[in-house]
Amino acid sequence: MSYALKGKRIWVAGHCGMVGSALVRRLATEDCEVLTASRQDCDLTDQHAVRRWLAEHQPQAVVLAAAKVGGIHANDTRPAEFLYENLMIEANVIHAAHAAGVEKLLFLGSSCIYPKLAPQPLREDYLLTGPLEPTNEWYAIAKIAGIKLCQAYRKQYGADFISAQPTNLYGPGDNYDLTTSHVLPALLRKFHEAKVAGADHVTVWGSGTPLREFLHVDDLADALVFLLQRYSGPVPVNVGSGQEVSIRDLAGLIAEVVGFSAALRFDATKPDGTPRKLLDCSLLHSMGWNRARPLREGLTQTYADWLGSEA
Numbered sequence: 001m002s003y004a005l006k007g008k009r010i011w012v013a014g015h016c017g018m019v020g021s022a023l024v025r026r027l028a029t030e031d032c033e034v035l036t037a038s039r040q041d042c043d044l045t046d047q048h049a050v051r052r053w054l055a056e057h058q059p060q061a062v063v064l065a066a067a068k069v070g071g072i073h074a075n076d077t078r079p080a081e082f083l084y085e086n087l088m089i090e091a092n093v094i095h096a097a098h099a100a101g102v103e104k105l106l107f108l109g110s111s112c113i114y115p116k117l118a119p120q121p122l123r124e125d126y127l128l129t130g131p132l133e134p135t136n137e138w139y140a141i142a143k144i145a146g147i148k149l150c151q152a153y154r155k156q157y158g159a160d161f162i163s164a165q166p167t168n169l170y171g172p173g174d175n176y177d178l179t180t181s182h183v184l185p186a187l188l189r190k191f192h193e194a195k196v197a198g199a200d201h202v203t204v205w206g207s208g209t210p211l212r213e214f215l216h217v218d219d220l221a222d223a224l225v226f227l228l229q230r231y232s233g234p235v236p237v238n239v240g241s242g243q244e245v246s247i248r249d250l251a252g253l254i255a256e257v258v259g260f261s262a263a264l265r266f267d268a269t270k271p272d273g274t275p276r277k278l279l280d281c282s283l284l285h286s287m288g289w290n291r292a293r294p295l296r297e298g299l300t301q302t303y304a305d306w307l308g309s310e311a
Helices: 018-027 047-057 072-077 079-099 134-157 183-197 217-230 247-258 282-287 295-310
Strands: 009-013 033-035 061-064 104-108 161-166 168-170 201-205 211-216 237-239 244-246 263-267
Touching: 009 018, 009 047, 018 217, 047 079, 061 079, 061 217, 072 079, 072 134, 079 104, 079 134, 079 161, 104 134, 104 217, 134 161, 161 217, 168 183, 168 217, 168 295, 183 201, 183 247, 183 295, 201 247, 211 217, 211 247, 211 295, 217 237, 217 282, 237 282, 244 247, 247 263, 247 295
Parallel strands: 009 033, 009 061, 061 104, 104 161, 161 237, 168 211, 201 263
Antiparallel strands: 211 244
16 A cells, blocks of 8 residues: 655654654655644644644644653653653544544554563564553553554544554654663763763673664654555554664674773663563565664764764
């Protein structure tokens, strides 16, 4: 199935976020009109505001990248906020899109939707087969509800609403705050600051043995545009790089990219987290998308981008 973007009005909901801004960049290369709305223009948690905005601007396609996000501490201490606000955002946008006659909608899930102890790599059909990771279950439950809502509108009304869930992301627009950021941007900043300070070592939390997968956010945006154009089905599609790396090797690679040549130390008294987390992207690859850039290349570009933003 093919959905042509040429001449279409496409609303990127959440355009200021890391994923949303990457989508705006990617869609700028298509012959389409990209629509955006600030929180002041349209509060996505307000049902009436969302319906009014859609009725006024009449997008033909919607990518729902807006969400309330945060790390483990935020999820654990503010569960009501994460569950309520994400439920409101997705319910309001998905229902209003249907009511406004939107032709196609793509909802962004998350790899945290899968059970904590699901087999690796994680396949789409593992959804709802076991308990979730407790530290982010509130966010995960909201994302699962969004996926199911898209499936429900497809089943009841024939709406061409699809879902995709990305792996761990990095790139422009990432969070580099050492207290709230994820592992890759945190290590990049930590190594940069150690290099500038002339430190003789950097300590990395954990044993360094857990395996993780990372995808550049601009590659995600490219995959999402591909799915908008080529996919129509109820199965939420995994989007990853297929490149698995240990935290120890990731730290070494980031040190090389940054130019930090001193010692790396691993503090095994700190938690490692899940031993392995890798998405099975066979479905996406079978459709013809497999264009994730190598990790070293992506890290080099990301470091240069971050240095530019800090200048």
